[in-house]
Amino acid sequence: MEILKIENLKKRFGGVKAVDGLSFSVREGEILGIIGPNGAGKSTLFNLLCGLMPLDAGRITFSGEDITSLSPHKRCHMGIGRTFQICQPFKELTVLDNVAIAAVFGNSKTVRPWVVKKYSEEILEKVGLSIKKDLYPAHLTTPDLKLLEIARALATSPKLLLLDEVMAGLLPGECDRILKLIRCINREGITVILVEHVMRVVRELCERVIVMNYGQKLCEGCYEDVAGDKRVIEAYLGREETGAQ
Numbered sequence: 001m002e003i004l005k006i007e008n009l010k011k012r013f014g015g016v017k018a019v020d021g022l023s024f025s026v027r028e029g030e031i032l033g034i035i036g037p038n039g040a041g042k043s044t045l046f047n048l049l050c051g052l053m054p055l056d057a058g059r060i061t062f063s064g065e066d067i068t069s070l071s072p073h074k075r076c077h078m079g080i081g082r083t084f085q086i087c088q089p090f091k092e093l094t095v096l097d098n099v100a101i102a103a104v105f106g107n108s109k110t111v112r113p114w115v116v117k118k119y120s121e122e123i124l125e126k127v128g129l130s131i132k133k134d135l136y137p138a139h140l141t142t143p144d145l146k147l148l149e150i151a152r153a154l155a156t157s158p159k160l161l162l163l164d165e166v167m168a169g170l171l172p173g174e175c176d177r178i179l180k181l182i183r184c185i186n187r188e189g190i191t192v193i194l195v196e197h198v199m200r201v202v203r204e205l206c207e208r209v210i211v212m213n214y215g216q217k218l219c220e221g222c223y224e225d226v227a228g229d230k231r232v233i234e235a236y237l238g239r240e241e242t243g244a245q
């Protein structure tokens with residue numbers, strides 16, 4: 001079954017066509033990878049999906065409902081969760097309170113304080129941050145900030161989770177830890193769209209990969225097919241400055 005369908009999505013910033021007529025569907029339960037050079041429009045696509053930015057044209061259908069004009073909080077309550085490429089914690093709140101805020105405002109099922117606390121602690125346990133629950137974001141390492149970003153998204157109990165470069169800047173061992181976590185989240189039934197530059201992670205996690213370039217879909221297929229595609233090598237993989245690995 002289809003959980004998400006986007007049709008002819010468009011968004012421009014002045015003269016830049018950040019997303020330019022993009023269409024694709026996501027099956028319930030899959031991990032879809034989105035790759036492409038910097039500036040290809042991947043983060044803008046996530047902003048359009050979660051409603052952070054209005055789109056210029058196109059339609060977004062989620063769980064069979066047209067959500068094109070819905071506000072971000074309504075989309076969140078319907079089950080679209082996301083992380084930000086640049087981590088966005090509340091700096092003045094502890095790790096636990098950052099997760100609790102997401103649970104209270106993102107997940108209407110959880111309102112009683114002790115339920116919220118227990119639920120938030122369970123999520124921190126799952127991502128491996130329990131020991132740091134009373135720290136403030138300023139005291140977290142880069143991998144821990146990424147885990148907090150994932151924990152906050154999970155607290156909203158998403159059906160679809162949008163992960164924007166959660167492995168960027170991490171060492172291979174740290175990537176492995178998050179890779180396992182994403183696999184575990186997916187096995188629990190959460191559909192994932194993964195924007196990622198670390199090719200090993202895309203290869204290991206994604207059944208299907210979409211390559212974006214200049215806001216458009218350059219090609220789509222299994223990892224081996226897209227990684228061997230001449231156009232993809234020219235636009236992305238072959239260029240050393242992309243940081244693709």
Ligand SMILES: Nc1ncnc2c1ncn2[C@@H]1O[C@H](COP(=O)(O)OP(=O)(O)O)[C@@H](O)[C@H]1O
Nearest residue numbers: 013016018036037038039040041042043044045
């Ligand atoms: N808020 C914005 N205002 C103006 N231009 C933007 C904004 N967000 C993104 N862009 C531009 O849109 C294009 C796509 O950016 P982005 O979606 O961040 O790409 P990616 O995530 O694939 O690196 C880039 O040319 C970028 O400079």
Ligand SMILES: [Mg+2]
Nearest residue numbers: 042043044085
């Ligand atoms: Mg980006």
